[in-house]
Amino acid sequence: VSGAAHELRGLGDGAVDVGLRGAAIAALGAIGDRASAPMLLAILQRDEGANADLSAVAAHTLALLGDTADASKLIQDWLGSDAEQRRWAALVVLARFAAPGATKTLSELVGGTAEREIRVAACTALGVAVSADSTAALQALQVGLDDKDAAVRAACASGLAVAAGNGGRSRAAFWKLSPLFKDRDDRVRAAAILASARLEPTRFLQEAAVLGREKSVVVLAALAEGLASVPGAAAVKHLIKLGGHANPVVKAAAGAALGARTAASARAAAAAAFTDADLAVRLRAVAAIDDPAVLAGALSDESPELRRVALARIVFLRGRLASLADVAARLVEAPAGGSERARLAQAWLMAP
Numbered sequence: 001v002s003g004a005a006h007e008l009r010g011l012g013d014g015a016v017d018v019g020l021r022g023a024a025i026a027a028l029g030a031i032g033d034r035a036s037a038p039m040l041l042a043i044l045q046r047d048e049g050a051n052a053d054l055s056a057v058a059a060h061t062l063a064l065l066g067d068t069a070d071a072s073k074l075i076q077d078w079l080g081s082d083a084e085q086r087r088w089a090a091l092v093v094l095a096r097f098a099a100p101g102a103t104k105t106l107s108e109l110v111g112g113t114a115e116r117e118i119r120v121a122a123c124t125a126l127g128v129a130v131s132a133d134s135t136a137a138l139q140a141l142q143v144g145l146d147d148k149d150a151a152v153r154a155a156c157a158s159g160l161a162v163a164a165g166n167g168g169r170s171r172a173a174f175w176k177l178s179p180l181f182k183d184r185d186d187r188v189r190a191a192a193i194l195a196s197a198r199l200e201p202t203r204f205l206q207e208a209a210v211l212g213r214e215k216s217v218v219v220l221a222a223l224a225e226g227l228a229s230v231p232g233a234a235a236v237k238h239l240i241k242l243g244g245h246a247n248p249v250v251k252a253a254a255g256a257a258l259g260a261r262t263a264a265s266a267r268a269a270a271a272a273a274f275t276d277a278d279l280a281v282r283l284r285a286v287a288a289i290d291d292p293a294v295l296a297g298a299l300s301d302e303s304p305e306l307r308r309v310a311l312a313r314i315v316f317l318r319g320r321l322a323s324l325a326d327v328a329a330r331l332v333e334a335p336a337g338g339s340e341r342a343r344l345a346q347a348w349l350m351a352p
Contacts, residue, residue, distance in 0.1 A: 005033040013039055022057045029061035037067040044074055049089025059097040072099035079105050091118070094125035098132035107140035110156065116149050123155035127162030138163060138170045145176055150185035157191035164198035174200040178207050189214075190222035197226025204230050205238075220245065221253040228257035236261065248278040255285045279303050286310055292317050299330070308343045315351035323348070 004027070011024035025043075028036045040058045047055050062071045078090035079102055094102055106129060109122035123144050129137040141163065144156030157180060160173055177199070180192035193211070197204045204226070214220060224242045227235045239261075242254035276282055282298070286309050289295055295317075298310035311330075315323045327348045334340040 001031050005031060009036050009039060013043060018051055018054055022054055025057050025061050029064035034065050037062060037065050041070050044071060049078055049086045052089045052092035055089050056093045056096045059093045063097050072101060075099045076102050091121040091125055095128060098128050100132045103129045103133040103136045107136060110140050110144045116151060119147065119152045120155040123152060123159045127159030130163035130168040131166045134168055138168055138173055142173050142176050145180065150188050153180065154185065154187040154191045157188060157195050161191060161195035161198055164195060170199060181208065181210050186216040186218045190219045193219065194222045194226045197230055201230045205234055217247045217249055220250045224250060224253035224257045228260045248280050251276060251278065251281045252284045255281055279306065282306055283309060286313050290317060304343060308347045311344060311347040312351050315348055320348065320351060
């Protein structure tokens with residue numbers, strides 16, 4: 001698809017609609033168009049943070065293309081600017097772009113007297129900054145865990161979860177997160193649990209016994225997400241239990257986590273979620289099932305969306321050629337003049 005680069009550059013730099021520009025810029029990163037790097041830097045310089053989302057996607061694409069030096073300097077200048085718009089633009093961009101050298105300023109913001117929104121944004125940026133300055137970023141995020149404001153504590157715990165996902169490791173941070181399992185704010189508890197599970201997966205369940213009394217849907221969903229990376233049968237047992245929760249958000253999170261694991265019991269639980277009465281849970285379970293025979297049962301489901309997704313999964317697992325006869329047969333059986341035929345054809349055409 002590299003032949004689309006010329007048209008994408010034109011849209012990224014010249015389209016009237018800002019959303020279209022952002023989508024085109026993101027596509028340039030996806031196809032690896034290194035020749036667009038000077039244009040992207042020019043967009044950053046020209047925009048000067050006027051549209052923070054556009055600046056963020058331009059900087060993120062530059063990072064994907066491996067061209068970060070000039071963009072990093074520009075963003076650090078924004079961060080140190082007296083203009084409030086530029087400072088905010090820098091914080092938004094740094095939530096998607098690790099600028100070497102920005103960690104010191106972000107750390108000062110988290111531990112200082114800046115307004116709450118600034119401290120929250122700085123915590124978010126520090127989670128990304130770990131890939132550029134791991135030690136300093138992790139230390140600053142731990143400082144933020146002591147903040148009196150729950151929103152800041154939650155943001156810094158979430159930053160640690162992102163940092164762990166980016167390869168950051170800190171046993172000190174893990175032990176500092178553990179007391180937050182009892183925090184009054186469920187956002188803080190949820191973020192602390194997810195971060196702890198990612199930082200120390202083998203130790204997590206030893207410290208998480210307190211969660212047996214947890215009632216918050218937000219926290220239980222975060223627990224399910226965190227358990228996806230925790231090894232061992234005990235984690236699978238917890239996920240299967242969460243998969244039977246009455247709330248569809250928790251069930252969906254547990255189904256997704258089970259689908260990310262390879263244990264046979266996890267796969268069986270994902271298949272069980274596939275028959276759940278809640279459509280959202282069934283949709284999430286589809287991605288976890290790798291048996292076309294099981295998925296075939298969904299092709300008669302009452303939901304057109306589930307039928308389409310299940311068919312796309314079957315085509316993905318069996319291949320377009322092997323699944324062509326089945327898709328063609330269903331096309332013939334589908335009512336004429338309705339949308340079912342279009343959905344079937346779309347599922348087959350869009351499968352990788």
